Amino acid sequence: MREEILAASGSGTLPQFITRVTLDRYRSDDGTKSTVLARNLVAAHNEGDVDLLEVAATLAGGRADGCDFWMIQEVYASIIAELDAEPAAMIAAVRALNEAGGSDMAAGRANHPFRDWMVRTGNARAVLTLLDSGSNDDIVLIALTLEAIAKEDAGTGVDVAVALLGATDPAGQVAAALAIGRFDLSNDTELTDRALVMLRAIAGGGSEDRVVGIALGAAVDIHRRVPVDTEARLLALVAAAAQVAGPETIHRCATTLYLWAEGLSEAVLTALVAIAREVRAENKGTVREIDHAVGQMLRRGQRRAALNLLEPVLIKDVADFDDLGSASYALLELDQSLLGPIVLRWLLSGHNDLGDATRMLVGNAHRDGPVTFSIDFGPDRMEAIQAVFLARKTVGFLFVQPITAASILVSLLRTGPAAAAADVAELLFDPLLINFSGGLSAWLRDQVAEPTDAATPHIVEAIARLDRYLDGLRAVGPVPELRPSERERLIERQRQQRSMEVAHKAAEKSSIIGLIATRQVLLYGNRSISYFEGPSGNQQRNEMKLGQITTSMEAPRLDILEPVGLDYELRVYRNERLTT
Amino acid sequence: MKLVIREYLTSLRERGELDAVLPDMLTEMGFTVYSRPAVGTRQYGVDIAAVGDGQDGVRRVHLFSVKSGDLGRQDWDTASPQSLRPSLNEIRDHYVTTRIPPEYADLPIAICLCFGGDIAEQVRAEVTGYCRANTTARVTYEEWNGDRLAQVILDGILREELLPAALRGHLRKAVAMVEEPDIAMGHFARLTRELVDAGDDAPDRLARARLINICLWILFVWAREAGNVEAPYRASELAMLQVWNMLKDVLPGRGVRARNAGILFNELATLHFAIWDELYAKKVLPHAAVRHALATAVQSYAAIDVNLKLFQTIGRVALRGLWLVWEVPGEHSLPTVLADDDSDGIARIDTLCSQLVEIIANNRALLSPATDEQAIDIALVLTLLGTRPRFRPSIDQWIKELSENAQIAYLTHGRYPTTRTSYWDLVEHPAERTDEYRKSTTEGSVLYPLLALWAVATGNDEARDSIARFKAEHLTHCNFQLWLPDEDSETSLYLGDDNHGAALGGVPVGEGTTATLDYVNRECATNNHFDRLSAIALGHWPVLLTACRHHRLPVPPQIWRDLFPSLLAARAGQMAAGNVV
Secondary structure, eight states: OHHHHHHHHHTTOHHHHHHHHHHHHHHHTOTHHHHHHHHHHHHHHHTTSOOHHHHHHTTTTTOOTTSOHHHHHHHHHHHGGGOOOOHHHHHHHHHHHHHHHTTOTTTTTTHHHHHHHHHHHTOHHHHHHHSOTTOGGGHHHHHHHHHHHHHHOHHHHHHHHHHHHHSSOHHHHHHHHHHHHHSOOTTOHHHHHHHHHHHHHHHHTTOOHHHHHHHHHHHHHHHHHSOTTTHHHHHHHHHHHHHHOOHHHHHHHHHHHHHSOTTOOHHHHHHHHHHHTTOOTTOHHHHHHHHHHHHHHHHTTOHHHHHHHHHHHHHTTSSOGGGOHHHHHHHHHSOHHHHHHHHHHHHHHOOHHHHHHHHHHHHTOOSSSOOOOOOOOOTTSSOHHHHHHHHHHHHHHHTTSHHHHHHHHHHHHHHSOGGGHHHHHHHIIIIIIHHOTTHHHHHHHHHOOOTTSTTHHHHHHHHHHHHHHHHHHHHTOOOGGGSOOHHHHHHHHHHHHHHHHHHHHHHHHTOHHHHHSOOOOOOSOSEEEEEEEOTTSOEEEEEEEOOOOOOOOOOOTHHHHSHHHHHHHHHHHHHOOOOO | OHHHHHHHHHHOOSHHHHHHHHHHHHHHTTOEEEEOOBTTBOBTTBSEEEEEEOTTSOEEEEEEEEEOSOBOHHHHSSSSTTOHHHHHHHIIIIIHHHTSOGGGTTSOEEEEEEESSOBOHHHHHHHHHHHHHHOOSSEEEEEEOHHHHHHHHHHTTTOTTTSOHHHHHHHHHHHHTTTSHHHHHHHHHHHHHHHHTTOOOHHHHHHHHHHHHHHHHHHHHHHHHHTOOHHHHHHHHHHHHHHHHHHTTTTTOOSHHHHHHHHHHHHHHHHHHHHHIIIIIIIIGGGTTSTTHHHHHTOOSOHHHHHHHHHHHHHHHHHHHHHHHHHSOSSOSSOOOOOOOSOHHHHHHHHHHHHHHHHHHHOGGGGSOSBGGGHHHHHHHHHHHHTSGGGHHHHHHHHHHHHHHHHHHHHTTSSOOBSOOOHHHHHHOSSOOSHHHHHHTOSEESHHHHHHHHHHHTTOHHHHHHHHHHHHHHOTTOEEOEEEOOTTHHHHTTTTOSSOSEEEOOOOOOTTSOHHHHHHHHHHHHOOHHHHSHHHHTTOHHHHHHHHHHHTOOOOGGGGTTHHHHHHHHHHHHHHTTOOO
């Protein structure tokens, strides 16, 4: 191996050699090959046979033609800490590796090994003198250097970081704040306090938005490591940051809530949420972070904070609920006893955006059956007028999920105020049952419980009314004179077909199957036979029986019989307000 | 062709049907019909009495006792009043001896056993025996069965010179396609139009009108057997209008020809009502009070189909009601408010009005017109309801809801009333949810001014003001208009020819004013073309409304000339009595 390394180095093809060996390792699934390669590379470098840092410097600007940069970077990340090198050469190599990685999140894989190199060699202070605290390009390297210094001696690390925070270079301040959040100060109360005081000063002292955001993130990091006696300082810092928070600070808050909010107190969560919820619609990245944050907080049981963050985002039209996949998914993961109150809260809020979110949430639930709720309202917890308001909102927003809507109405009939029962029962029949006399009727028949159940008489009466209504429809019998003509039926069929084709094309475009599969059109048969080349180069036969995927939904009857009236009725339910 | 007619004759169900067409058949054979059937009565067993040459060339008095369908044992000699033998006895014992008009007293007599089908074998011997036993030197018996009647029709009304082979083809095709009304109607329309355009000779016109009548009968009976009378319904409206156009200059006369023309038009109207009964009285109106029953009966997944059929239905029902209004005795040349009384006519009108209100209440698509031209059907319903004071609240409510729903649909880019009429356009309407598209499909309207005019005339200030605001805020691009007949209309109106009449544009609707009514009244006061229309001049205003409904022309506002003052007076009376808020 050593000879091969030397030969590759001599011919200027060391990167390609590293790539080839790494590929071999992947193919053979033999981890020892990587170890052997790393050991030989370090030895060759440290003994002066090759200069790996010089080779690394050639990778900047994407000059690693014919090889895979990420494989090379992986190898470098595994050996940098062990290389003997001058600080300047090492800095140049790490910078080159970062630059070659571009904006990819994996671009900085060599950074921590670089920090470890500084710790191993004691070169951190020397490195610091070679970096430019006024340059944004060096922020990451300065932060790593401060970390290395702090690992040697936390006090010195804090001193140096505080000095940089106190200076006027924003890049240096950012680097220091980044670093200070990573210092392990858990054993030193005084240092912790000093760091937080400095970060607080930075957050409230007219610093750039990005500095404030990173200072806030650093303070949260410190608090997480040393939760005792640091919350008050953290809250003060967050309060100060809230006064000046711009997009960077808001983004940092969202990220913090997403990734680092586990174990934070309700007070801290509330303070961070208060900043994050100020996000603007144009900051799509931050909205994405908030989506993830809400999802994570729901999973962690931080539901109040999650809703406090999510609801303003929806109400202020910062994002559509359909765009918040993580939050939606996490909500649907909740137990019905937890999700039900959220749905009620949103419907009772009177906000159309929250009502729409409820509709989308229930609509997004791709389960075996519809989402249903069994909610105990308790007769004293709600006024009759509120119950009717809730029922109308439920119908307005959940109309196309009739069983879900009916489940809420049945809960109201069962445990809600008796004074509201007649109005709620009427809504259960019209517009719900009258529109969805198929699936909903069957579901309701299953809900008939013992006579002592307060909902039972209302359900029985609603079903009886439906039966009478349907009998009335059947009694007409065929009236061919009222049917559309053959020509009109043909036109309508063509329109339907065209509309289905458009929908089919749109569905194809957004289908995940389109991303993972090759599209092939089969003109005949219900079985596909094809050949493909296997890893060994042999032709392999593949035979696949084709199946069908079908789905169906019940169209609301009144959408055909009196569409304008139905639309108007639902609009009224969705838009009406409860006056006090 | 004979098979078509034979089947038609066999399928004539009721006694009133065969004896309704028989006089025309006899007239075309050269007979003089001196006694026609009167509803519910027979003259000593005789349904029709006529004088003419028999098959042997001998001139006789022919006394017809008519029975529909086949003649079986039940029809021959039972206690039923429809039984034939007792009728024949009555003719022999009473009519022959006492009822023959003096001028025909010397003529031999043929008693005709007339039925659309055949004699059943089990009674043939009895019938033959009866006829032989009662035949005398003066009185003979003849069997006019379906075969003979079919031949009579072919040799008479449908004779080659009146109905050439090409036109017979249209009749056959119309009959064959009764279950596809558009196609059947297409053939029937071509058949009748050619008959209408065949010439101006007056006697010939009467013969052609009879031909149209019998063709319509044939179409109706076949369609009834098929269970779908949509084609004959449309055909009957068209036939009535075309025959009106053919005979309108004969009708005002005083001679036999005028009387025959009147009888013929009356027969056509009666047939039209029979078809209406078959469809609406039997199939539709019994379900008026059942929620969504009629909308569901359309059996379509397209909301536009339901909407179109429902508005068509109320338009047709209202038109029938207006014919009943016309039949109410009194001094009124146009629709007017009818006083309450105990007559059957008023009771029937009130029943129809109630059923219309029920249809609207139970099929609320009727609150949301999809096309502007549905103003025609709405106008017919409003006119009918307007004649009966007890339905004023329904008018107020309906106008308000029509106006509100149209506005909501417009503001939400829903299914607002469009000026487009092609089914292609309607089924996709609104094709775009853009202001530009919406504007392009609402550039003119007869619907909103109609509602505003009625709102003013009935004192419905809320609806009027709502339309006025909507016009000012959202419909400034829309030309509110009404249609009035002009000097070309008389020649085109009944036949449905295009491009006649005048659009009265710029109809104003102002909050708190009667500007709409004033504007219309001013024009109506100076425009005399309406009164020159034959339908108006001859006192047959439902013919004009039939033409408007059938040919999809807006109802001209002069039709309410007598009605509106009564409505306004009633409103003023209510206000004076403090019954209006």
